[in-house]
Amino acid sequence: MHPETSSKSPLLQITLKCFFGFETILAEELNELGYADVKLLNRAVQINGTWQDVYKLNLYSRCAIAVLVEIDHFFIQSEEDLYKRALRIKWHEIFDVNKTFAVKGAVYSHIFKNTHYPYLLVKDAIVDTFNKHFNDRPNIDVKKPNVLFDLYIKEKEVTISVNTSGLPLFQRGYRSAVGPAPLNEVVAACLIRMSGWDKKQTLIDPFCGSGTLLIEAALLASGIPSNIERQHYAFKNLKNYDASSWESLFENAPRVVRQLPCQILGGDISDEMVLKARRNLRNFSFGRFVNISSTSFDQLKVEPPVFIITNPPYDHRLSADVEELYGQIGSWLKHKMAPSTACIISSSEEGFNAIGLKASLKRQVFNGDLDCEYRKYELFEGKKALH
Numbered sequence: 256m257h258p259e260t261s262s263k264s265p266l267l268q269i270t271l272k273c274f275f276g277f278e279t280i281l282a283e284e285l286n287e288l289g290y291a292d293v294k295l296l297n298r299a300v301q302i303n304g305t306w307q308d309v310y311k312l313n314l315y316s317r318c319a320i321a322v323l324v325e326i327d328h329f330f331i332q333s334e335e336d337l338y339k340r341a342l343r344i345k346w347h348e349i350f351d352v353n354k355t356f357a358v359k360g361a362v363y364s365h366i367f368k369n370t371h372y373p374y375l376l377v378k379d380a381i382v383d384t385f386n387k388h389f390n391d392r393p394n395i396d397v398k399k400p401n402v403l404f405d406l407y408i409k410e411k412e413v414t415i416s417v418n419t420s421g422l423p424l425f426q427r428g429y430r431s432a433v434g435p436a437p438l439n440e441v442v443a444a445c446l447i448r449m450s451g452w453d454k455k456q457t458l459i460d461p462f463c464g465s466g467t468l469l470i471e472a473a474l475l476a477s478g479i480p481s482n483i484e485r486q487h488y489a490f491k492n493l494k495n496y497d498a499s500s501w502e503s504l505f506e507n508a509p510r511v512v513r514q515l516p517c518q519i520l521g522g523d524i525s526d527e528m529v530l531k532a533r534r535n536l537r538n539f540s541f542g543r544f545v546n547i548s549s550t551s552f553d554q555l556k557v558e559p560p561v562f563i564i565t566n567p568p569y570d571h572r573l574s575a576d577v578e579e580l581y582g583q584i585g586s587w588l589k590h591k592m593a594p595s596t597a598c599i600i601s602s603s604e605e606g607f608n609a610i611g612l613k614a615s616l617k618r619q620v621f622n623g624d625l626d627c628e629y630r631k632y633e634l635f636e637g638k639k640a641l642h
């Protein structure tokens with residue numbers, strides 16, 4: 256089955272992958288983008304749509320890591336079945352022989368003794384299909400393939416999809432300068448959405464590093480797609496690529512703002528990181544409206560109430576006396592920032608304990624491989640602040 260572009264063809268099964276724990280956040284984002292019927296899966300959500308939707312989701316979703324389009328779905332009894340069924344797919348109608356490709360994904364099945372083997376079988380089916388039709392074969396490029404296929408096997412159930420994003424969507428194309436412990440861009444977008452920030456309150460990141468949270472917040476507030484600076488999309492390498500449809504979507508996307516609907520401020524104790532954040536912000540029309548100070552968090556000139564979203568150092572990759580620092584953060588929040596809301600992502604349990612405030616929300620999240628927690632604090636003035 257080849258995913259057709261024609262308006263008469265049935266709707267595509269579109270799967271959007273996300274990080275652990277952000278399924279409902281992604282579903283909520285899709286609802287706002289106009290997709291009412293969203294099915295929740297494990298680290299993914301599913302909708303039905305057209306190729307126009309696929310282009311739109313690649314550009315507009317801030318919380319997805321990849322947009323997959325299902326090519327085939329079937330059941331197998333043996334290893335051989337996978338090759339046979341994959342051989343029925345008209346791969347040569349999906350992409351040209353001069354494009355490189357790779358097959359990646361996830362396999363949870365007792366049918367295969369070696370978990371690499373299923374990928375090899377699908378790769379063989381692709382190569383054999385091209386050889387049969389053209390006496391020529393496409394090359395494999397595991398690192399930066401032009402065309403990427405996704406193989407998902409759960410026991411006997413197989414789903415083969417084309418990954419229309421290619422490189423993961425957190426590679427936004429705007430961050431030229433990174434620090435030693437950057438926050439993943441998609442995680443940042445998900446945390447901002449999870450925080451409940453209304454895009455009007457003053458947003459502050461006092462440990463802004465290279466500015467990921469500030470940039471994602473400004474993109475969200477200004478309605479500019481987070482992927483506006485990204486050039487690479489694997490769907491451009493498919494045979495059915497509709498360049499004019501993509502170009503009109505891309506050209507019409509908002510990218511310039513005269514002002515932000517709210518104040519967004521950052522700070523970092525490191526001059527080098529402040530320069531990096533400013534350099535990253537320069538890629539955007541709103542860059543000049545985001546003020547970043549080279550200062551310790553407790554010296555920031557801000558008047559509560561504000562909305563704080565931040566990612567303080569967590570010892571794991573940056574050396575810091577975590578308990579002392581988080582203790583200081585706790586008393587700064589309590590004594591200087593109330594009434595405000597503060598959301599903190601950190602992998603340091605002892606750090607959170609040292610803050611000494613009761614969280615109104617706690618979620619386990621991952622920043623890459625790093626197991627973290629995200630906590631939200633409502634800071635009240637007077638006696639309530641102590642509870």
Ligand SMILES: C[S@@+](CC[C@H](N)C(=O)[O-])C[C@H]1O[C@@H](n2cnc3c(N)ncnc32)[C@H](O)[C@@H]1O
Nearest residue numbers: 437438462463464465467523524525551552568
């Ligand atoms: C985990 S990193 C933040 C990374 C950032 N979210 C990003 O995506 O690049 C923590 C940052 O806190 C900064 N920092 C450490 N102590 C600080 C302090 N007392 N006040 C303000 N910033 C501080 C470090 O320079 C570092 O850039």
